[in-house]
Amino acid sequence: MAELIHSPKKLLKVRKELEESLGKNGEVEESHISKLPYLNAIVKETLRLHPPAPFLVPHKANDDVELGGFTVPKSAQILINVWSIGRDSSVWANPKSFEPERFLDTEIDFKGKNFELIPFGSGRRICPGLPLASRTLNFMLASLLYHFNWKVANEMNPEDIDMSYSYGITLHKAQPLFLVPIKV
Numbered sequence: 001m002a003e004l005i006h007s008p009k010k011l012l013k014v015r016k017e018l019e020e021s022l023g024k025n026g027e028v029e030e031s032h033i034s035k036l037p038y039l040n041a042i043v044k045e046t047l048r049l050h051p052p053a054p055f056l057v058p059h060k061a062n063d064d065v066e067l068g069g070f071t072v073p074k075s076a077q078i079l080i081n082v083w084s085i086g087r088d089s090s091v092w093a094n095p096k097s098f099e100p101e102r103f104l105d106t107e108i109d110f111k112g113k114n115f116e117l118i119p120f121g122s123g124r125r126i127c128p129g130l131p132l133a134s135r136t137l138n139f140m141l142a143s144l145l146y147h148f149n150w151k152v153a154n155e156m157n158p159e160d161i162d163m164s165y166s167y168g169i170t171l172h173k174a175q176p177l178f179l180v181p182i183k184v
């Protein structure tokens with residue numbers, strides 16, 4: 001929501017997609033979600049830029065492993081910096097910019113097969129909550145955007161929203177986002 005409030009054109013674009021798909025007085029249903037490519041792209045782009053678990057969960061090497069010319073010794077703790085992978089300019093064009101459009105013409109998904117986008121991890125220990133989280137994120141965002149228009153509280157300018165992080169095992173906004181819903 002914070003990224004969308006910063007990008008009014010993208011907010012309009014996703015609300016238009018929802019209105020074209022659901023009509024004027026509809027209800028968001030789970031079956032709609034797969035037919036909303038721009039909304040899906042917004043969720044992917046958000047997980048690329050702001051992965052909730054920036055280092056995944058610590059793993060441990062069972063044995064000595066050779067990886068990309070480096071030796072990872074047995075029992076070493078492995079942290080995967082997905083936050084940094086999501087902002088790697090050798091992988092992503094304009095990596096710091098919120099551009100859901102980058103996901104419209106690509107099959108890249110966060111289901112663990114595309115290593116440039118693994119906010120849920122990958123392999124045997126991939127997040128088992130991925131299908132639930134993916135449905136819930138898309139469904140909640142679609143509901144918020146379809147039923148309400150949003151403006152920043154206290155007449156604040158969207159540019160002045162504090163986008164800094166509070167760091168920890170999970171990543172979240174340092175300052176809460178205060179938005180006012182306007183019923184449509």
Ligand code: HEM
Pocket residue numbers: 051052053056057119120121122124125126127128129130132133
């Ligand atoms: C946006 C939402 C979520 C994100 C970004 C997320 C991310 C992650 C990540 C990065 C891991 C560690 C993967 C690894 O070891 O490399 C993980 C593990 C796990 N997640 Fe999630 N998760 C989310 C939602 C959920 C939900 C909704 C559930 C349960 C209903 C869940 C249950 C778990 C469990 C049980 C593990 C441990 C799996 C294991 O170690 O074998 N997660 N999650």
